[in-house]
Amino acid sequence: MFTVTVTETHAETDTIKVLRLVRSDGAALAPYPAGAHIDVTGPTGITRPYSLCGPPEDTGAYTIAVKREENSRGGSQALHDKVEPSTELTIGAPRRLFGLAPQAREHHLVAAGIGITPLLAMAYELHARKAEFRLHYVARSRAEAAFAGLLEKSAFADRVVRHFGAGRQAVAHELTGALAGLPADAHVYACGPESFMAQVRVLAARGLPEEQIHSEPFRAGTSAGDGADNGADDGFEVELDTGEVYTVPPGKSIADVLEENGVPLETSCREGICGTCVLRVVEGEPDHRDHCLSAKEKAAGDQIAACVSRARSPRLVVELW
Numbered sequence: 367m368f369t370v371t372v373t374e375t376h377a378e379t380d381t382i383k384v385l386r387l388v389r390s391d392g393a394a395l396a397p398y399p400a401g402a403h404i405d406v407t408g409p410t411g412i413t414r415p416y417s418l419c420g421p422p423e424d425t426g427a428y429t430i431a432v433k434r435e436e437n438s439r440g441g442s443q444a445l446h447d448k449v450e451p452s453t454e455l456t457i458g459a460p461r462r463l464f465g466l467a468p469q470a471r472e473h474h475l476v477a478a479g480i481g482i483t484p485l486l487a488m489a490y491e492l493h494a495r496k497a498e499f500r501l502h503y504v505a506r507s508r509a510e511a512a513f514a515g516l517l518e519k520s521a522f523a524d525r526v527v528r529h530f531g532a533g534r535q536a537v538a539h540e541l542t543g544a545l546a547g548l549p550a551d552a553h554v555y556a557c558g559p560e561s562f563m564a565q566v567r568v569l570a571a572r573g574l575p576e577e578q579i580h581s582e583p584f585r586a587g588t589s590a591g592d593g594a595d596n597g598a599d600d601g602f603e604v605e606l607d608t609g610e611v612y613t614v615p616p617g618k619s620i621a622d623v624l625e626e627n628g629v630p631l632e633t634s635c636r637e638g639i640c641g642t643c644v645l646r647v648v649e650g651e652p653d654h655r656d657h658c659l660s661a662k663e664k665a666a667g668d669q670i671a672a673c674v675s676r677a678r679s680p681r682l683v684v685e686l687w
């Protein structure tokens with residue numbers, strides 16, 4: 367984690383604020399692949415992941431877009447209400463959980479709402495590479511579509527297909543047509559609300575194998591329990607390979623309980639995204655609620671993201687790495 371200074375802010379829409387960040391110590395920022403995100407700790411100490419949405423080759427500054435979430439625990443609200451030029455924030459190094467497939471010969475980017483952010487970075491990169499791509503952008507209206515003006519004036523404006531103001535059914539129809547008959551080596555990338563990404567995955571899967579369909583893991587929702595597998599939030603026991611046993615009650619995570627008991631455990635996002643807190647499972651059945659382990663890793667059942675995932679069995683035996 368390091369400190370950055372906000373050099374510019376502007377409102378992209380009524381609810382989306384763009385921040386430009388530079389390192390406070392004047393050092394260069396690390397380059398990042400399109401689709402990467404950073405963890406941002408705001409003025410209230412809450413850390414949230416935000417996709418980097420500037421041109422990836424611009425390492426003079428990082429750009430993020432923050433949607434004000436009315437039901438959030440204050441992370442996005444503080445970035446809207448308490449951050450202005452010269453405010454300092456703490457951020458982590460860029461991480462890539464969502465990125466362009468190097469082997470793809472055609473890329474179809476499909477965004478809804480604030481989901482445009484990582485796909486905008488991808489569009490910049492694909493244009494720079496002279497790659498074949500389309501960017502489909504779904505929004506309730508142009509006024510609610512962040513970066514609509516930028517896209518219209520961009521050098522790749524002819525690659526952008528806008529689906530603004532269309533109803534749900536009309537959008538489904540348009541995307542069905544857009545994702546039909548793609549070449550066998552095409553890849554599809556979706557970012558937006560989980561229901562939207564699920565719809566895109568279903569449409570794309572009619573012609574492409576699962577491994578060629580990608581979606582942004584943290585757009586599915588960022589709170590514990592909003593992952594792929596939401597079982598009942600019961601308590602359970604966690605046993606360390608050193609023999610100590612702790613009870614994890616409803617409403618607390620394994621990471622919370624270990625920390626309360628002085629057991630060292632490294633965490634970062636605490637939202638099941640980054641993978642920092644993953645532990646090895648020796649016994650018991652995890653109830654995976656994270657977005658960092660792959661479907662294969664979840665099925666294997668020998669790892670668990672301690673910040674969000676729970677247990678289906680009464681006890682989990684875990685090993686601290």
Ligand code: FES
Pocket residue numbers: 632633634635636637638639640641642643644656658671672673674
């Ligand atoms: S701390 Fe990031 S996945 Fe748990």
